[in-house]
Amino acid sequence: xxxxxxxxxxxxxxxxxxxxxxxxxxxxxxxxxxxxxxxxxxxxxxxxxxxxxxxxxxxxxxxxxxxxxxxxxxxxxxxxxxxxxxxxxxxxxxxxxxxxxxxxxxxxxxxxxxxxxxxxxxxxxxxxxxxxxxxxxxxxxxxxxxxxxxxxxxxxxxxxxxxxxxxxxxxxxxxxxxxxxxxxxxxxxxxxxxxxxxxxxxxxxxxxxxxxxxxxxxxxxxxxxxxxxxxxxxxxxxxxxxxxxxxxxxxxxxxxxxxxxxxxxxxxxxxxxxxxxxxxxxxxxxxxxxxxxxxxxxxxxxxxxxxxxxxxxxxxxxxxxxxxxxxxxxxxxxxxxxxxxxxxxxxxxxxxxxxxxxxxxxxxxxxxxxxxxxxxxxxxxxxxxxxxxxxxxxxxxxxxxxxxxxxxxxxxxxxxxxxxxxxxxxxxxxxxxxxxxxxxxxxxxxxxxxxxxxxxxxxxxxxxxxxxxxxxxxxxxxxxxxxxxxxxxxxxxxxxxxxxxxxxxxxxxxxxxxxxx
Numbered sequence: 001x002x003x004x005x006x007x008x009x010x011x012x013x014x015x016x017x018x019x020x021x022x023x024x025x026x027x028x029x030x031x032x033x034x035x036x037x038x039x040x041x042x043x044x045x046x047x048x049x050x051x052x053x054x055x056x057x058x059x060x061x062x063x064x065x066x067x068x069x070x071x072x073x074x075x076x077x078x079x080x081x082x083x084x085x086x087x088x089x090x091x092x093x094x095x096x097x098x099x100x101x102x103x104x105x106x107x108x109x110x111x112x113x114x115x116x117x118x119x120x121x122x123x124x125x126x127x128x129x130x131x132x133x134x135x136x137x138x139x140x141x142x143x144x145x146x147x148x149x150x151x152x153x154x155x156x157x158x159x160x161x162x163x164x165x166x167x168x169x170x171x172x173x174x175x176x177x178x179x180x181x182x183x184x185x186x187x188x189x190x191x192x193x194x195x196x197x198x199x200x201x202x203x204x205x206x207x208x209x210x211x212x213x214x215x216x217x218x219x220x221x222x223x224x225x226x227x228x229x230x231x232x233x234x235x236x237x238x239x240x241x242x243x244x245x246x247x248x249x250x251x252x253x254x255x256x257x258x259x260x261x262x263x264x265x266x267x268x269x270x271x272x273x274x275x276x277x278x279x280x281x282x283x284x285x286x287x288x289x290x291x292x293x294x295x296x297x298x299x300x301x302x303x304x305x306x307x308x309x310x311x312x313x314x315x316x317x318x319x320x321x322x323x324x325x326x327x328x329x330x331x332x333x334x335x336x337x338x339x340x341x342x343x344x345x346x347x348x349x350x351x352x353x354x355x356x357x358x359x360x361x362x363x364x365x366x367x368x369x370x371x372x373x374x375x376x377x378x379x380x381x382x383x384x385x386x387x388x389x390x391x392x393x394x395x396x397x398x399x400x401x402x403x404x405x406x407x408x409x410x411x412x413x414x415x416x417x418x419x420x421x422x423x424x425x426x427x428x429x430x431x432x433x434x435x436x437x438x439x440x441x442x443x444x445x446x447x448x449x450x451x452x453x454x455x456x457x458x459x460x461x462x463x464x465x466x467x468x469x470x471x472x473x474x475x476x477x478x479x480x481x482x483x484x485x486x487x488x489x490x491x492x493x494x495x496x497x498x499x500x501x502x503x504x505x506x507x508x509x510x511x512x513x514x515x516x517x
Contacts, residue, residue: 048289049288049289049290049292049293050132050133050137050288050289050292051133051134051135052132052133052186052189052285052288053186053187053188053189054188054189054190054191054285055188055189055190055191055255055257056190056191056194057191057194058191058194058195059190059194059195059199059253059254059255059257060254060255061196061199069202069214069216069254072202072252072254072255072256073202073204073214075256076187076202076204076250076252076256077156077204077212077214078131078155078156078157078185079130079131079185079186079187079250080128080129080130080131080156080187080204080205080206080212080249080250081128081129081130081131081138081153081154081155081156082126082127082128082129082153082154082206082209082211082212083126083127083128083129083138083140083144083145083151083152083153083154083163083177083248084124084125084126084151084152084154084209085124085125085126085127085144085145085148085150085151085152086122086123086124086148086149086150086152087122087123087124087125087147087148087149088122088149088150089121089122125144125148126206126208126209126244126245127140127141127144127145127206127245127247127248127249128140128144128204128205128206128245128246128247128248128249128250128262129144129153129177129248129249130187130248130249130250130258130261131184131185131186131187132186132187132189132288133184133186134182134183134184134185134186135181135182135184136178136179136180136181136182136184137166137176137177137178137288137292138153138163138176138177138178138179139174139175139176139248139261139284139288140174140175140176140177140247140248140261141173141174141175141247141248141261141263142168142169142170142172142173142174142175143173143247144175144247144248145165145168145175145177146168146170146175148165150162151163151164151165151177153177153179155181155184156185156212159181161179161180161181162179162180163177163178163179164177164178165177166178166291166292166295167290167291167292167294167295167296168291169287169290169291169296169297170230171230171231171232171297172230172231172232172279172283172287172297173228173230173263173264173279174261174279174283174284174287174288174291175291176288176291176292187250187252187256187257187258188256188257188258189257189258189281189282189284189285190252190253190255190257190258190259190281191281191282192236192259192260192280192281192282192283193280193282195219195222195236195253195259196219197218197219197220197221197222198218198219199218199219199253199254200216200217200218200253200254201216201217201218201219201238201240201251201252201253201254201259202214202215202216202240202251202252202253202254203215203216203217203238203240203241203242203246203249203250203251203262203276204249204250204252205242205245205246205247205248205249205250205262206245206246206249207241207242207243207244207245207246208243208244208245209245210245213246215240215241215242216240217238217239217240217241217276218238218239218240219236219237219238219259220237220238220239220275221236221237222236222237223235223359224236224237224277225359226264226266226277228264228277232283232362232366233359234279234280234283234359234363235260235263235264235277235278235279235280236251236259236260236277236278236279236280237275237276237277238251238260238276238277238278239274239275239276240276241272241276242262242265242272242276243265243271243272246262246276247262247263247264248261248262248263249261249262250262251278257281258281258284259278259280259281260278260279260280260281260284261278261279261281261284262276262277262278263277263278263279264276264277265277298369298370298393298394299366299393299394300365300366300368300369300370300372300391300392300393300394301334301335301370301391301392301393301394301395302334302335302336302365302374302389302391303330303331303334303335303336303337303392304327304328304329304330304331304334304336304341305327305328305329305330305501305502305503306325306326306327306328306347306358306361306362307325307326307328307358307503307504308325308326308357308358308359309321309322309323309324309325309326309346309357312491312506312508313326313493313504313506315491316491316493316506317344317346317493318381318382319346319379319382320382321346321348321379323348323354323355323356323357324346324347324348324355324356324357324379325346325347325348325355325357325358325360325361326344326345326346326358326504327341327342327343327344327345327346327347328343328495328501328502328503328504329343329497329502330342330343332440334392335374335389335390335391335392336389338389338390339374339376339387339388339389339390340387341376341378341387341389342380343468343495344380344471344504345378345379345380346378346379346380347361347376347377347378348377348378348379348384349375349376349377350364350365350374350375350376350377351364351373351374351375352375365391368391369391370391370392370393371390371391371392372390372391373388373389373390373391374388374389374390374391375388376388376389419455419469419480419484419492419494419507420450420453420454420455420509421449421450421453421455421456422446422448422449422450422453422455422460422480422484423446423447423448423449424444424445424446424447424466424477424480424481425444425445425447425477426444426445426476426477427441427442427443427444427445427465431445435463435465437465437497441465441467441497442467442473442474442475443465443466443467443474443475443480443497444465444466444474444475444476444477444479444480445463445464445465445466446460446461446462446463446464446465446466447462448462449461449462454507454508454509455507458494458505458506458507458508459498459505460494460496460505460507461498463498463499464496464497464498465496465497465498466480466494466495466496467495467496467497467502468493468494468495469483469484469487469492469493469494469495470483470487470489470492470493471493471495490508490509490510491506491507491508491509491510492506492507492508492509493505493506494506494507
């Protein structure tokens with residue numbers, strides 16, 4: 001296990017090569033079957049699917065910590081279980097990437113035109129879980145049980161029980177399994193929104209399968225979004241030691257209440273280096289409720305793509321505020337479109353809650369059930385407007401566009417103006433299919449960006465589609481060249497479609513001029 005981002009028991013995800021912050025799709029925003037503690041309208045009045053024990057009072061911070069946590073551990077440890085998974089042997093096709101030459105037609109003729117198959121041996125995995133109800137529901141990580149043919153749970157009292165997977169939510173890396181047992185020692189949930197940086201915590205799990213282990217540390221940070229590839233990231237960061245096998249285990253406060261499910265570490269060596277991440281307990285409870293009720297998490301839908309409002313973007317847009325979620329795309333016929341939201345709007349509040357960035361907008365929308373009213377406070381061209389939308393149920397996530405090498409001639413290039421070194425072309429049908437671009441998308445596709453140019457430094461890449469330049473629509477390559485040449489400022493606001501996301505970037509030619517001088 002190598003790399004910077006490591007999800008226990010899984011292959012680490014490579015860090016992005018983009019030098020811009022990716023747009024966050026609120027069109028894929030999450031509406032979980034529960035309410036966030038931030039005061040949003042929620043499902044709180046609905047009967048929960050699992051009778052989770054809760055203690056919403058903040059941890060006692062008025063006294064020094066005790067000399068020993070043994071009392072807390074004795075009380076909580078029975079709620080943490082060891083999970084062993086088994087995947088049966090399977091026959092899989094040999095492909096040419098793994099076995100060079102096996103996809104050669106001369107070779108395949110001996111196998112009836114098909115690739116030969118190999119026997120993939122049985123595989124096993126280890127993880128942890130947390131008993132969340134006396135009647136056998138257990139929360140763990142999705143990556144612990146994903147693909148497993150058999151799941152076994154070892155209880156603190158020595159029993160080993162078969163478990164069935166009730167539901168999985170890859171977008172939060174939470175899963176629920178169930179064993180046929182009663183009177184189990186269920187853990188008590190704390191209100192994870194009330195934890196503070198510096199609070200002492202304990203991590204309990206089964207690292208490396210050696211047996212139940214307890215480590216201690218503090219809450220190092222809240223609201224971490226390290227980019228592990230999940231749609232929904234709001235991790236609690238801790239320096240309590242977490243290692244492979246701890247996945248799905250409990251992160252508890254000094255009173256033994258669950259504040260998170262341990263999920264991942266950030267490491268350059270593959271081992272623990274002081275940065276562990278846990279899914280907060282409030283989010284776990286919400287996901288669990290949806291998975292137990294329906295086997296899935298019903299997610300809400302506003303229908304906008306949004307990104308953080310950086311100081312550079314705020315200056316270019318002429319905005320005084322330096323916080324909010326910048327709307328980069330409004331989906332047709334979506335709740336956002338019906339409410340009157342427009343590209344370039346900055347959402348600064350939702351149902352009275354301040355929106356500091358795009359992630360907070362995702363969370364706030366995600367707190368509401370489909371059909372809920374969304375009172376939006378929006379800054380448009382420097383003026384505050386109030387709009388009302390009705391959250392819908394999120395449609396199935398479509399395949400995101402993937403940048404591929406382009407095999408056509410460049411027809412337009414901007415060597416003058418504010419997008420120097422950027423070559424563009426019209427979107428031909430073949431190119432649209434090649435880049436997997438939506439049918440409704442209009443603009444100029446970028447075929448080349450010169451290395452070291454201001455555009456390259458801003459993050460523009462071949463395969464991106466220019467939709468607007470300085471808030472003016474681009475429908476062709478000639479539009480892009482014309483608008484670039486006509487710009488009267490060295491800072492250019494460009495709206496892009498890039499790898500399935502729509503976002504604003506600022507191309508600053510003045511920085512290259514300063515470097516040259």
